[in-house]
Amino acid sequence: MLLVSILIDETMTNWSKLQHAYGSAVDLPAFLGALSPNAEDPVWDELWGRVCHQGTVYSASAPVLPYLLSAAREWPPVARVTPLSLAGAIVISPNVSGNHDLQPHRSTIEGLHRLATETTASIGLSSTDFIYLLQAVLALEGDLLWGQHLHRLASGEFEGKCTSCGIELLVGVGRYGSFVASEDWVNNRTVARRPLHPREVKDLDETARRLHTYAFAASQEEVAQWVPYVFGVGTCPACRKYFEVAEAIAAVD
Structure with missing residues (x-):
């Protein structure tokens, strides 16, 4: 060794x-x-x-x-x-x-x-x-x-909070898809999951563009595809209002 x-x-x-x-x-x-x-x-x-x-x-x-x-x-x-x-x-x-x-x-x-x-x-x-x-x-x-x-991208789920109504969210981005749910979706497959919408690459902020660029340069196609969803938008399952995914993740802290 x-x-x-x-x-x-x-x-x-x-x-x-x-x-x-x-x-x-x-x-x-x-x-x-x-x-x-x-x-x-x-x-x-x-x-x-x-x-x-x-x-x-x-x-x-x-x-x-x-x-x-x-x-x-x-x-x-x-x-x-x-x-x-x-x-x-x-x-x-x-x-x-x-x-x-x-x-x-x-x-x-x-x-x-x-x-x-x-x-x-x-x-x-x-x-x-x-x-x-x-x-x-x-x-x-x-x-x-x-x-x-960011490591939560590897497991495919972030914790989040709706920036309008404050409900706790489970934000899926990665190998299981790109969606938001308000309950445990792993053990209860009947839980409603609302799709996330990715940000256009040209509209990504500086941090997101760098992550996307790094992933693309390293032939990490999956990660490059996931990044726009982490910085995309979703609809809260409870109040039905749009939220920025990154802001919802940040709201947990």
Whole structure:
């Protein structure tokens, strides 16, 4: 198994003074020294659970970023998705426990963003990996909406809220179709689903155009087809008023 070749200099980061989800961060050097390009390696669950536990970050979280960048630089595109996704989650997290200072790591974050953007041009990623990569790009830019929620495109469902009547919505975009429902449509196939209408590509906003362009360039045809629906319009099943899909998703936060 290929392990990331990082020399951990404990004189640069005093891990004993930092905290993660389970307490002292003195155990992080061992995990960082064992980072693997295999996304299924248990080291990733161990690391993620410590530095971004259920979306919360800690004083030991930001110091992990240089290690993630070093790993991602060494590995092929398909293996970069996990470290870049974790980096994005650390950068964009609004849930902070203790001192979480990103400022000393700005150059590292810029490097992570450049690498993530470059990796979007890679051919052969699964659609799921590609979506998580797109989310990492936006997270590393500080996009609080799509940097946290774009991954839902991989599962095919976003949570939403009607911007007129406030009813909770389930917005399907992806492999199961493009529609909106107000009840669980997975376990109850009789639930009414109203179709979504995609935005014309020429009318997409800057973020949506970039996502569409990245997908098209990487031959991610499905993702390219889905993006206009995420930024399209729908009709609320309850009040029958039109809503912007992106605004309905944003209204949940």
